[in-house]
Amino acid sequence: MEALGGYPVKSSAPKVKRLTVLLSMTVGVGCLFLLQTQLLKPQKPVDFYSFEVKDAKGKTVSLEKYRGKASLVVNVASHSEQTEAAYGSLQELHRELGTSHFNVLAFPCGQFGDTEPGTSSYIEAFAKSTYGVTFPFFGKIRIMGSETEPAFKFLTDSVQKIPKWNFWKFLVNPEGKVVRFWRADEPMESVRQEVAALVREIIVKKRAEL
Template identity: 35%
Template sequence: MNAAIHEFTAERLAGGDQSIGAYAGKVLLIVNTASNCGFTPQYEGLEALYQRYRERGLEVLGFPCNQFGSQEPGEADEIASFCQKNYGVSFPMFAKIEVNGDDTHPLYRYLKKAAPGLLGSESIKWNFTKFLVNRQGEVTARYASATSPEAIAGDIEKLL
């Protein structure tokens, strides 16, 4: 059971590469994040989901991105400090990436193709777009920025 999503790697916020394959058999909620966005308080809800469901197999993976309104200008240490200090983030955070355009991270290229947005559009519209991945590594849903983490809890429970 090695789904295509498990073939990707990404750099951790603290440095070093992390294989997404290390999360095989887990339910994943993958989110592009930003520290200076109107949706930034969703970090609190994402952390609450992680605390509530991680023992049952949920991993929340945060990918900072500065492509929307330059709302993630900080360096890795600033992002890590902000997330910890303001929201107590303990779920895995990755290095800043691009989610649209020529330099789109390969993981996000895959996610967007697997779960297009409205009217089949693949581009990410804003910070805190969320992708839900089942234990088999299949992308099961894509949620808009405005969808609160709490609103996804029922879908997560079905996959756990």
């Protein structure tokens, strides 16, 4: 290639090509570094207590406060045929075993007919005023479909079962893992025995650590 006057002009194409290759290599190395960093970064273990949920007033709360205790997580409803008996037995268990090592955690769900039509705050107030319950209530959730509450999905994924009705019960150990579940029609005495045994384990372990 010649410029005006007959002097040759050196082509810039090889230089541009080298710069392009160098830039591609730099980007590639950067991507590999980021990928390696993510792979080597410690991943926070996922368990029930690692989730955040809404309480009955709509405030975001962490379930981390229940770590180290046994939790009986229940999908509750205000107007089910089982409501009165279920709330009575759950409150008795909550009171009997105390909150130092155990809690019933109630998650209202309105996906089973018209058994839970109210708002979260109404549901909590109704349960406390009508049945005298003192265990924690959380915001109304969905436990089926694409909008399933992540914390509850962890429970159902753990046991590979999705509740077919109200008052299914999931027993979560102090480390946040599901160790047992019960359908609504299973006897409460079985639940009480399993929960009490887990609470005894927690107490013995804590005493041994003193």
